[in-house]
Amino acid sequence: MPDADHWSHLATVGDVARIRAFVQEACTRLGASDEVAFRLALAADELCTNAIVHGYGGGPGRLDLRLEAVGDAVSMTIRDEGPPFDPTSASAPEVDAALEDRDPGGLGLHLVGRLVDRVDHRDRDDGNEFVVTVDDRKGD
């Protein structure tokens, strides 16, 4: 049965704009605020870009996204079929460092951590799974 809140395609970085649009539309269907949609679309961009560039060597590679409402939160699951990736092993960017000392490595994951309320990662037999959740703070 077609599922409007599920996206599964072979993707390259040329597809990240489409992925953002899918996440925005899914959030609207789920009744989430514009703020939640912004955070999840940007998080999806960063995580999918990492998977395509680092996991698939530029791709194309299979990406599978699913969004669902969980109480007042929206949860987004992103699966890939790339080699196991441990996000805690990625070097953290030195966001307080002086300009000349900055290494932009890990910037995307750092941004995801600042955007969403929870990030869970697990290795699956055939790839990686990220589950990110944003609480809808209407009235903030």
Place this chain on the structure above:
Amino acid sequence: MQIMFEDHDGIGVAVVTGNADAATAPELTRALIDHIEGGSSRVVADLSGLEYSSSAGLRAILAAVKLARTSGGDFRLAAVREQVRRVLDLTGFSTIIRSYDDVDSAVTSFAA
């Protein structure tokens, strides 16, 4: 994404429109680096038309700032939209990159 260069009283103004993500950032990086290496190290980026930036777009901006400063100039931002502003704030970039409300203010800041 579109990148156009204008001259405002001897200061290069890069007018950037569209979205900066992993697909478009390489083009942005190349254009900014080429411009600065071409001898214009005092540059303002007019971001009034930049609707979105991921970390890929920030890396392009960071590369331009670093090169401009090591060339004796600077790369300053103008008219940054709210969503891009938030990405700059969340990554700490707004503390190290000078930013102005509009292009004129950014251009005249070089005379100070």
